[in-house]
Amino acid sequence: MRGDTGVLLGLLLVALIFGLLIGPRFFRPANLELMARQTVIVCVAALGMTMVIVSGGIDLSVGSIVALSTVVTALLLRMGMDPALAALGALAAAALCGTVNGLLITRLRVVPFIVTLGTMLLVRGAAKGLAEERRIEAPITWLNGLLRTARDGNLGVPAGVWLTIVLAVLVAGVLGYTRFGRHLFAIGSNERTARLCGVRIDRRKLQVYSLSAAFAGLAGVLEFSRLAVGDPTVGVGLELDVIAAVIIGGGSLSGGKGTVLGTVAGAAIMAVIQIGCSQHGLPNWVQQIVTGIIIVIAVALDRWRQAPTR
Amino acid sequence: MTSGTPRLEMRGVRKAFGATIALDGVDFSVAPGEVCALVGQNGAGKSTLMAVLSGVVRPDSGSMMLEGQPYAPREPIDARAAGVAMIHQELSLAPHLTVMENIALGLEPVRRGLLQWHEMRDTARRALAQLGHEEIVPDAIVADLSPASQQLVEVARALASGSRVLVLDEPTSSLSHGDVQRLFELLERLKSQGMAIVYISHFIEEVQAVSDRVVVLRDGRNVGAGRTRDMPADAIVQLMVGGEVEALYPRSPREPGDVLLELVDLEPGAATLSLRRGEIVGIAGLLGAGRSRLLRTIFGLESVRSGRIRVGVYSGPASPAARWDQGVGMLSENRAGEGLASGLSIADNLTMSRLEELGPGFLVFPSRQASAASRWVDRFAIRSSGPAQAVGELSGGNQQKVALARLLHHDVDLLVLDEPTRGIDVGSKAQIYAVLDALASGHAHEPPQASGTGGEPAIVADRVAVGRPRAVLMVSSYLPELLGLCDRVAVMCRGRLGPVRLASEWTEHSLLMEASGAKAG
Numbered sequence: 001m002r003g004d005t006g007v008l009l010g011l012l013l014v015a016l017i018f019g020l021l022i023g024p025r026f027f028r029p030a031n032l033e034l035m036a037r038q039t040v041i042v043c044v045a046a047l048g049m050t051m052v053i054v055s056g057g058i059d060l061s062v063g064s065i066v067a068l069s070t071v072v073t074a075l076l077l078r079m080g081m082d083p084a085l086a087a088l089g090a091l092a093a094a095a096l097c098g099t100v101n102g103l104l105i106t107r108l109r110v111v112p113f114i115v116t117l118g119t120m121l122l123v124r125g126a127a128k129g130l131a132e133e134r135r136i137e138a139p140i141t142w143l144n145g146l147l148r149t150a151r152d153g154n155l156g157v158p159a160g161v162w163l164t165i166v167l168a169v170l171v172a173g174v175l176g177y178t179r180f181g182r183h184l185f186a187i188g189s190n191e192r193t194a195r196l197c198g199v200r201i202d203r204r205k206l207q208v209y210s211l212s213a214a215f216a217g218l219a220g221v222l223e224f225s226r227l228a229v230g231d232p233t234v235g236v237g238l239e240l241d242v243i244a245a246v247i248i249g250g251g252s253l254s255g256g257k258g259t260v261l262g263t264v265a266g267a268a269i270m271a272v273i274q275i276g277c278s279q280h281g282l283p284n285w286v287q288q289i290v291t292g293i294i295i296v297i298a299v300a301l302d303r304w305r306q307a308p309t310r
Numbered sequence: 311m312t313s314g315t316p317r318l319e320m321r322g323v324r325k326a327f328g329a330t331i332a333l334d335g336v337d338f339s340v341a342p343g344e345v346c347a348l349v350g351q352n353g354a355g356k357s358t359l360m361a362v363l364s365g366v367v368r369p370d371s372g373s374m375m376l377e378g379q380p381y382a383p384r385e386p387i388d389a390r391a392a393g394v395a396m397i398h399q400e401l402s403l404a405p406h407l408t409v410m411e412n413i414a415l416g417l418e419p420v421r422r423g424l425l426q427w428h429e430m431r432d433t434a435r436r437a438l439a440q441l442g443h444e445e446i447v448p449d450a451i452v453a454d455l456s457p458a459s460q461q462l463v464e465v466a467r468a469l470a471s472g473s474r475v476l477v478l479d480e481p482t483s484s485l486s487h488g489d490v491q492r493l494f495e496l497l498e499r500l501k502s503q504g505m506a507i508v509y510i511s512h513f514i515e516e517v518q519a520v521s522d523r524v525v526v527l528r529d530g531r532n533v534g535a536g537r538t539r540d541m542p543a544d545a546i547v548q549l550m551v552g553g554e555v556e557a558l559y560p561r562s563p564r565e566p567g568d569v570l571l572e573l574v575d576l577e578p579g580a581a582t583l584s585l586r587r588g589e590i591v592g593i594a595g596l597l598g599a600g601r602s603r604l605l606r607t608i609f610g611l612e613s614v615r616s617g618r619i620r621v622g623v624y625s626g627p628a629s630p631a632a633r634w635d636q637g638v639g640m641l642s643e644n645r646a647g648e649g650l651a652s653g654l655s656i657a658d659n660l661t662m663s664r665l666e667e668l669g670p671g672f673l674v675f676p677s678r679q680a681s682a683a684s685r686w687v688d689r690f691a692i693r694s695s696g697p698a699q700a701v702g703e704l705s706g707g708n709q710q711k712v713a714l715a716r717l718l719h720h721d722v723d724l725l726v727l728d729e730p731t732r733g734i735d736v737g738s739k740a741q742i743y744a745v746l747d748a749l750a751s752g753h754a755h756e757p758p759q760a761s762g763t764g765g766e767p768a769i770v771a772d773r774v775a776v777g778r779p780r781a782v783l784m785v786s787s788y789l790p791e792l793l794g795l796c797d798r799v800a801v802m803c804r805g806r807l808g809p810v811r812l813a814s815e816w817t818e819h820s821l822l823m824e825a826s827g828a829k830a831g
Contacts, residue, residue: 178672179665186662189651195611196642196649197663197716198631256653 004262006301007249011265011272014294018276026279030149033157037147039271040164041066041219041226043264045238046245047164047171048215050263051208052112053246054175056188056255059209060116061101062216063238064123065094067231069220071127073143074136074230083141090224091217097123098213102206112209120239127232136230146225160222167215172260184208188255244291245270248298269294315378316341317506318394318475323362323372332358334530335372340475340506345497347509347521347538351550351707351735355530356510360477363508364396365389377474390416394475395468401460405453410434412452413467437466440503441496457597458489465496476500477508482516483733486597486787487822494520512735513788514543526550550736559794560744562751564588566797570724570781571608576617579604581807583800587723588779590750591810592786592796594821600805601785602643605728608783609633609640621724634663639717643728643785645706649713652702656694656712657683659701664720686715691741707738714742718749725749727784731791743795750797752779789818801825 019026045062052059069090076086097119104115146160175181183204186194195201223234247253248269249262270291277287316339325333333355340346350356361367363374365383374381376392383389389396403412410427411418413434419426434448443462452460461481468476478497482490497507497520511517517524517538524541526534526549534541534549567587574582581604585591595601606612608619614627621628624636633640642649650659657676660683661668668682669675683697690711694704701712710730717725730746731739786792792799793813800810801824808824 176676177669177674179674180672182658182662182665182674185654185658186651189653190648192642192644192648193651193659194662195630196640198629198634199662200629200631256651 004250004259004265007262007265007269007298010248010294010298011269014269014272014276018272018280021280022276026276031275031279033149033161035268035271035275036161037149037158038275039267040147040160041222042238042241042245042270043164043267044167044222045216045219045242046249046263046267047167047260048212049242049246050249050251050258050260051171051175051181051184052212053243053251053253054188054255054258055184055205055208056191057105057112057205057208058116058243058253059098059101059212059216060113060239061097061119061123062212062219062242063235063240064120064127065097065213065216066220066223066235066238067233068097068123068127068130069094069217070224070227070234071131071136071230071232073221073224074138075130077138077141077143078136083143087143087221090221091214094217094220095210095214098210098216099206101213102209105209106202106205124232124236131230131232133232135232138224138228138230140228143221143225144228146222160225163218167218168260168264175258175260180204180207185256188257190256241270244295248295250298250302266298316375317377318363318381319375320359320363321373321375323359323369323374325358325362325367325369332530333362333369333372336527336530337532338525340508342474342504342506343501344523345501345507345509345521347511347517347524348527349511349514349517349524349546349550350527351737354527354550354735356527357479358530359527360396360479360508360510363389363475363477364394390471390473393471393473394477395471395473396477396479397461397464397468397481398479401457401464403452403460403463405451407452408448409438409446409450409452409455409463409466410448412463413437413448413470415467417471433470434466437470438462440469441466442499443496456489457484458486458492461485461493462496465500473505475506475508477510479510480512480733481509482511482513484597488596488826490516512733514546515790517546518543547736558740558743559791560747561795562747564590564751564779564797567779570622571783572618572620573608574618576604576607576619577615578607578612578805579802579807580805581617583807583810585724585781585783587781588750588752589798590746590782590784590796592784592792592799592813593802593807594786594789594792594799595802595825597787599802599825601802602728603805604802604807605640605726605783605785609638609726611640634720634722637721637723638726639663639720639722639724640726641713641717641728641730643732645709645713645733650701650709653700655683655698656687656692656701656704657697659712660686660697660716660719663716682719686712686719690715690745705735707734710734710738710742714745718745723778723780725780725782725784727782729786730784731786731788739791743791746782746784746795749780750782752777789821792821793818 025031049059049062072090072093073086076089077083101116101119104110105112147158149158183194183199186199187201187204191201224230245267246258246263249259249266251258273290274287277290319339321337322335323333324335336355336359338359348356358367362369365386365388381392383392410430414430419429431448438444438446441462446459446462452463481493485493500507509521521538524536524538524546526546528550565588569584569586571585579600593601603612607614610628610630610633619627621636621638646652657679661679665674668678680697687694687697692708692711694708701709731742793816796813798810799813799816801808801821803825
């Protein structure tokens, strides 16, 4: 039985419950699209996080990297740079943060939780410094249309959603069908075994943290697209949503487990709860309680299913 | 010793897990002042029987009596309260706590909500004195003790909680020779104090040395029992495997070829050694003599301090990744902690060191990974539901075959093996011996037939080893295996590797003398 069947059933169940509460309008295409748009930012960052968590690590700095990325994008646009280059610049800055994470983890032999807890503050500070603690206004470009509903073309789905789908397929391919992906599972499952088998662990960790940060950078570009400004205070606590998506999706914090489909479904569950609650007129605090319960139930169910049958 | 009422009696114990019948009406008993050995291959039902005894598993049917009273533990704590103590292969101590805290664990003396440290210390001291090991300090931190002393702490815990039945499951697997002797003396002492002891071991020699009675299980049934002195070793082994056992240590003609490994004054290890293709060289020694460290240094898992090392045409130290590229593979002594990623599949574990040819470029096709793995699953007769099964679900012997098959999948020339047969059943051992012999000789021979062991197909060594002879360097604590399988053997003592001599020039006695440093040079 595949590890992500459970979370897909969970998604279906949550969607059905809100469908019953709210009625058929909950499933109208426009509403589904709204949910997809809501979920992409968490989802893109969670794709990178899935790889990190599979390798037995964690990255707490993604929320700060998202903020840094919005700032860098806005600054580069204001300098008159081409939007595509501005986005690439933001991605590069983000990837650099990830490389720093990776270097600290592999060279100083400090656990990822502590290293990224440190860089979470460090990157947040850098973003604020870079933006001089202000929001950075930027000229409107096509970047701001990434999450806008396409009236025609794109099959009525925003470009950002398509981008997320393509990336999800790519990451699933990387995890399942490349040496890099299999090495991540090996490192996460038993790092000593991976070392015995000649896996170059430090190199793989450097790669995975850089890659994860680049995904966070892309999430930042999408965030910028929504806000239309560079905001160094955005994305506080976002890393927890991202980690929750991976965990609801069947990822294990002890490593060696996690799927892209599960992560995407995990992110979707959180979006459905968010939108469902607000459309049913439930206040924000109810939504937080429900999400919290879902996280614990998801992990408990996973434990229970995997309990030794002996 | 069978006179009087048994302290513990199990009758007709039956337990099925799904379609698999683990225990099919097993009888077992042990009397006060008796050591009863429980032997059988992996999967014979020993562990399940002991799990029933200790309340971890509830039997489908059958009855148990403890001192004539019905005994049906629902939880492990019930067994402990009734006086049944288990001492497992992996010790269950809290390493950061002191000896006395460990001994009192779960039964801490408390008065008005406060811990009574003096009482705790006295209890610990009394229990250790009863074992004749006053030298262990109750205030010492358990992690600082040797494995043998840690085991004593666990026995002391059993005594302190008033145990009347003591079950030891493979108690010697992490002990050196001297510590094994001391353990045996301890068991004698406990016996004279009236303890009923169940002794589980793969080592027939140990069973003969320590037990009064032997009970043999095979495929979940009693297949034989009797007084130890009436049962010679080969009779016990025969009962265990259920058929004729041919030569356990096969020896095909081997022809030494080019030198694959050359060590000159390599530190750590003070090792000077040259190993040729077509040879099996063994390293004996006590636990902690530095044997594993030497192998790990050769393989690049630990750094070379000084001296020369040459592998094939490559001189100097190298990383594990580079060693694999040079045609060297290593098997770790620590199967669960290092050798295998127990959460991953057989296929992932088997191909981890060499994913290169399982797809173009940097791709790995799971289908090719599975088919490569299932070839080895067939060749090694690895009992599993298929290459996708998680390695952690396999028995010890089958896990070890996966770990060894990794080296063959990688097609290495030099196999560096650390305790290749530790903690596995006789059948799997015989298969691994046959494979190693075939690898060293480069040609096939008839595999040992172990018929009647539940239809396990005997390994066909010629399907495993093809073409060229390989070289094997192995560390083992099991002396008969070293003498039976190796061409040449060296002894490591206190971090120094002694001279390598022909296996025929050694005896178990001389190996032990040298290993314990009783004889110079």
